[in-house]
Amino acid sequence: MKRVLKEILNTSLYILTVLVLTYLVIRFVGQRTEVIGPSMQPTLYSGDNLIVDKISYRFQEPKRFDIIVFPYQYADKTYYIKRIIGLPGETVRIDEKGNIYINGEILEENYGKETIAFAGLAKETITLKDDEYFVMGDNRNDSSDSRDPSVGNIKRNNIIGRAWIRIWPLSEFGKIEHQ
Numbered sequence: 001m002k003r004v005l006k007e008i009l010n011t012s013l014y015i016l017t018v019l020v021l022t023y024l025v026i027r028f029v030g031q032r033t034e035v036i037g038p039s040m041q042p043t044l045y046s047g048d049n050l051i052v053d054k055i056s057y058r059f060q061e062p063k064r065f066d067i068i069v070f071p072y073q074y075a076d077k078t079y080y081i082k083r084i085i086g087l088p089g090e091t092v093r094i095d096e097k098g099n100i101y102i103n104g105e106i107l108e109e110n111y112g113k114e115t116i117a118f119a120g121l122a123k124e125t126i127t128l129k130d131d132e133y134f135v136m137g138d139n140r141n142d143s144s145d146s147r148d149p150s151v152g153n154i155k156r157n158n159i160i161g162r163a164w165i166r167i168w169p170l171s172e173f174g175k176i177e178h179q
Contacts, residue, residue: 031160032167033069033079039137039144040081042113043067043176049168050081050176054161062087062133062156065111067163067176070135070154081163082145083111086134088156092126094119094147098140113139120147131156 035048044050044067052069062068064084072078086092086102093101098116100107118141126146128134132153137143145151163176 033081035081038142039139040067040083041139041142043083043111043138044081044163044166047169048166048172050163051165051167052161053164056162057159062159062162065109068133068135068154069160069163070158071160072151074150079160080135080144080151082135082137082143082154084133085109085136085146086126086128086153088128088130088132090128090134092122092128092134092146093124094122111138112136114141116140118147121149121152122147126153128153133159 031052031054033050033052035044035046035050037046062084064087066084067081068084069079069081072080085100085107091101091103094116095101096119098119100109100116100122122134126134132155134146135151135154136145136147146153165175166172
């Protein structure tokens with residue numbers, strides 16, 4: 001009887017340990033998220049499953065062109081995946097030709113799927129506060145991002161983490177390139 005009780009206790013402790021470690025990893029290290037919609041094409045596609053690195057930004061600040069995950073402020077359990085374009089303290093503006101200006105200079109980048117047709121809030125110069133980031137989807141004309149008042153600038157404390165690895169579909173498995 002003692003042997004059976006000991007085995008039950010050992011199994012229970014093992015299961016509890018696994019559950020606690022799983023919770024800690026999901027809470028503080030990484031989590032799975034799914035891309036829904038075309039806003040990050042051609043980099044990420046609807047249905048892609050990603051692991052989000054939640055620990056890196058505890059030791060370093062987000063960088064320009066990082067792909068980040070943050071909560072959408074008007075819907076519970078809804079997360080957006082976008083690319084950082086503007087950093088804290090910078091100015092951002094998009095002209096009528098679709099050029100992005102950072103601190104008055106054209107941003108050299110090749111992430112946009114096509115020429116920007118809608119500048120939104122960035123039609124006028126936006127000055128980012130010390131804790132704000134300007135984000136955009138790579139599919140610039142089919143993305144709800146910082147140009148849209150419902151998204152706006154993203155505060156540092158709202159950034160959950162950085163897209164790290166694509167785990168699905170398996171044919172696309174691998175680390176996500178940011179820079």
